[in-house]
Amino acid sequence: MNLIEFLLKAAWKSVVAAAITGSISGMGSAAAIALINRSISQITPQHPQAPPELLWGFLGLVTVVLVTNLISQFLLVQLAQDAIYKLRLRISGWILASPLQHLEELGTNRLLTTLTEDIQSISSAVFSVPTLCVNAAIVVASFAYLGWLSIGVLLGTLTFMALSIALVQLLINQAVRLFTEAREENDALMKHFQAITDGIKELKLHSQRREEFLQEDLQTTAANLRNYRIGSQRAISLSGGIGELSFFILLGLLVYGLPHVQTVSSELLSGYVLTISYLMRPIGNTLAILPNLSQAGVALRKIDTLGLSLASRAEMQARTTTSSARFKQIEIRQATHIYQLAGEEKTFTLGPIDLTIEPGELIFIVGGNGSGKSTLAKLITGLYAPDSGEVRLDGTVVDDLHRELYRQLFSTVFADFYLFDRFVGLQLDDGDAQAKMYLEKLQLTHKVAIENGKLSTTALSQGQRKRLALLTAYLEDRPIYLFDEWAADQDPFFREIFYQQLLPELKQRGKAILVISHDDRYFHLADRLLKLDYGKIVRE
Numbered sequence: 255m256n257l258i259e260f261l262l263k264a265a266w267k268s269v270v271a272a273a274i275t276g277s278i279s280g281m282g283s284a285a286a287i288a289l290i291n292r293s294i295s296q297i298t299p300q301h302p303q304a305p306p307e308l309l310w311g312f313l314g315l316v317t318v319v320l321v322t323n324l325i326s327q328f329l330l331v332q333l334a335q336d337a338i339y340k341l342r343l344r345i346s347g348w349i350l351a352s353p354l355q356h357l358e359e360l361g362t363n364r365l366l367t368t369l370t371e372d373i374q375s376i377s378s379a380v381f382s383v384p385t386l387c388v389n390a391a392i393v394v395a396s397f398a399y400l401g402w403l404s405i406g407v408l409l410g411t412l413t414f415m416a417l418s419i420a421l422v423q424l425l426i427n428q429a430v431r432l433f434t435e436a437r438e439e440n441d442a443l444m445k446h447f448q449a450i451t452d453g454i455k456e457l458k459l460h461s462q463r464r465e466e467f468l469q470e471d472l473q474t475t476a477a478n479l480r481n482y483r484i485g486s487q488r489a490i491s492l493s494g495g496i497g498e499l500s501f502f503i504l505l506g507l508l509v510y511g512l513p514h515v516q517t518v519s520s521e522l523l524s525g526y527v528l529t530i531s532y533l534m535r536p537i538g539n540t541l542a543i544l545p546n547l548s549q550a551g552v553a554l555r556k557i558d559t560l561g562l563s564l565a566s567r568a569e570m571q572a573r574t575t576t577s578s579a580r581f582k583q584i585e586i587r588q589a590t591h592i593y594q595l596a597g598e599e600k601t602f603t604l605g606p607i608d609l610t611i612e613p614g615e616l617i618f619i620v621g622g623n624g625s626g627k628s629t630l631a632k633l634i635t636g637l638y639a640p641d642s643g644e645v646r647l648d649g650t651v652v653d654d655l656h657r658e659l660y661r662q663l664f665s666t667v668f669a670d671f672y673l674f675d676r677f678v679g680l681q682l683d684d685g686d687a688q689a690k691m692y693l694e695k696l697q698l699t700h701k702v703a704i705e706n707g708k709l710s711t712t713a714l715s716q717g718q719r720k721r722l723a724l725l726t727a728y729l730e731d732r733p734i735y736l737f738d739e740w741a742a743d744q745d746p747f748f749r750e751i752f753y754q755q756l757l758p759e760l761k762q763r764g765k766a767i768l769v770i771s772h773d774d775r776y777f778h779l780a781d782r783l784l785k786l787d788y789g790k791i792v793r794e
C-alpha cells in the first residue's frame with residue numbers, strides 16, 4: 255500500500271475534491287506566469303505599461319490560486335489526519351483481536367515501533383501530501399503552457415528532464431533501501447529502550463553491565479540506525495542537488511544553446527525561462543518531501559505485514575458482559591500447548607492435560623519453576639487455545655467462535671498483572687461503595703481513596719498493588735477466580751488472611767478458585783491439588 259492508496263481508501267471523495275481544487279490552483283499559478291510573460295512582452299517604448307485588463311486578469315488568477323490552494327490543503331489535512339486517526343485505532347484493534355501467543359511471538363517492541371514510529375512517519379508524510387498535489391498540478395499546467403509556446407522545445411525539455419529524473423530515481427531507490435534497513439534497526443532499538451526503562455534498576459546497580467549494554471547493544475544499534483539514516487538522507491540530498499543542477503543546465507541550454515539551433519522569439523524564450531525558474535520551487539519542494547514519502551512507504555509496508563500477520567490470526571470478538579454468568583463444569587480433555595520459538599529447536603510442551611473444574615472448588619496448582627503453571631493458567635482461562643485436545647464449557651466445545659465469551663467467566667490476577675487506575679468497563683451502580691468495602695477488607699483505606707471509580711493512586715508497593723488488582727477482581731464478580739502466585743508479595747499476616755479468610759469466603763460464594771502457589775503451608779486448604787512437572791500433571 256502506498257500513501258495515495260492509503261488516503262484514497264480512507265476517503266476517496268475528499269481526495270478527488272482536493273485533487274480537483276489543487277489542480278485548479280496549480281493551473282491558476284501556471285496561467286498567472288503565462289499572463290505575466292504576456293504582459294512583459296506587451297511592454298514596449300510606445301506602450302510602457304501593460305494593458306489594464308491583463309492586470310485584472312492577473313489579480314483574478316491570484317485570488318483563484320489562493321482560494322483553491324487553501325481549499326485543497328484544508329481538505330487534505332482533514333482527510334489525512336482522519337486517516338491517521340483511523341489507522342491508530344485499526345492497529346490497536348488488530349492487536350487486541352490477536353491471540354496472546356501470537357503477540358508474544360511478535361514481541362512488544364515490534365508492536366510499539368509500529369504504534370509510534372511507523373504511524374509518526376506516515377503522519378509527517380501525509381502533511382506534505384497537500385503541497386505535493388498542488389505542486390503536481392503546477393508542473394502539469396506549466397508544461398501545458400510550455401507546449402503551447404512550442405511543442406518542439408517542450409519535447410526537448412521533457413527528454414532532458416526524463417534523463418535527470420532517471421538519475422534522481424536511482425538515488426531515491428538507494429535511499430528507500432536504506433530506509434528499510436533503518437526501519438528494521440528501529441525494532442531492535444525499541445527493544446533496547448524497553449530494557450532501559452524496565453531494567454533501570456539492574457543497569458543502575460551494575461556499572462559494568464550498564465557500560466556493556468550501552469556500548470554493545472544500544473550504541474551499536476543506534477549507530478547502525480544513524481548510519482542508515484545518514485546514508486539515506488545523503489542520497490536524498492544528492493538527488494535534490496542533481497535535480498537543482500539539472501534545472502540550471504536546462505536554463506543554460508535554453509538561453510545559450512537554443513538560439514544556435516533555431517530562431518526563437520523573445521516571448522518564447524522569456525516564457526520558458528520564467529516558467530522553468532518558477533518550476534524550481536515546486537519541484538525542489540517535492541524533492542525535499544521525498545524522504546518523508548519514502549519513509550512513509552516503508553512504514554506502510556511494515557504496517558501491512560504486521561496487519562496481515564495479526565489479521566490472519568484474529569480471534570472472534572464478542573461484546574459481552576457475563577459477570578452474572580454461571581457455569582456447571584469446565585472439562586479440559588487431552589489439551590496441550592506448545593511453545594515453539596522461531597529458529598529454536600527446543601520447545602516446551604504443556605500437557606496433555608485432563609482436568610475438570612466445578613463451582614465452589616478450591617484448586618491449587620503447584621510445581622517447580624518452569625513446570626508450566628502459568629501456561630496451564632493461560633490455557634484454562636482461554637488466553638491460549640489448545641494446540642490439541644479440547645476445552646468444554648458445560649459440555650460444549652470452546653472453539654474459536656466461543657473463546658472470547660468463555661474468557662469472560664474469569665477474574666484473574668496474573669503474576670505480571672496490569673493495574674488500571676480506574677475501574678474500566680465495570681458499570682456498577684454502587685461501585686464506589688463496594689470498592690470502599692473491599693478497600694477496608696484488603697486493608698488499603700489508609701493508602702488509596704476511590705472516587706467515581708477512579709483510584710487516587712497506583713504508586714504503591716507491589717504487595718499493595720496486588721491487593722488493588724484483587725479488589726478489581728472482586729468487583730468483576732465472575733464465577734471463576736485465578737490467582738497466579740498472588741500471595742508471594744504479601745506479608746505473612748496478610749498471606750494468612752488471603753489463604754484462611756479470603757479464599758474460603760470466595761468458595762462459600764460458589765466461586766471456583768484456581769490458586770497457583772508455592773506456599774506449601776497452605777496446601778492442605780485445597781479441595782484438589784494439581785502438581786505439575788515438565789508440563790505434565792504428575793499428581794492430583
Ligand SMILES: Nc1ncnc2c1ncn2[C@@H]1O[C@H](COP(=O)(O)OP(=O)(O)OP(=O)(O)O)[C@@H](O)[C@H]1O
Nearest residue numbers: 358593595602621622623624625626627628629630
Ligand atoms: N512466551 C513464552 N514463549 C516461549 N516459551 C515460554 C513462554 N512462556 C513460558 N515459556 C516456557 O514454558 C515453560 C513453562 O513456563 P511457565 O511460565 O508456565 O512456568 P511456571 O510453572 O509458571 O514457572 P514459575 O513458577 O517460574 O512462574 C518454561 O520452561 C518457559 O521456558
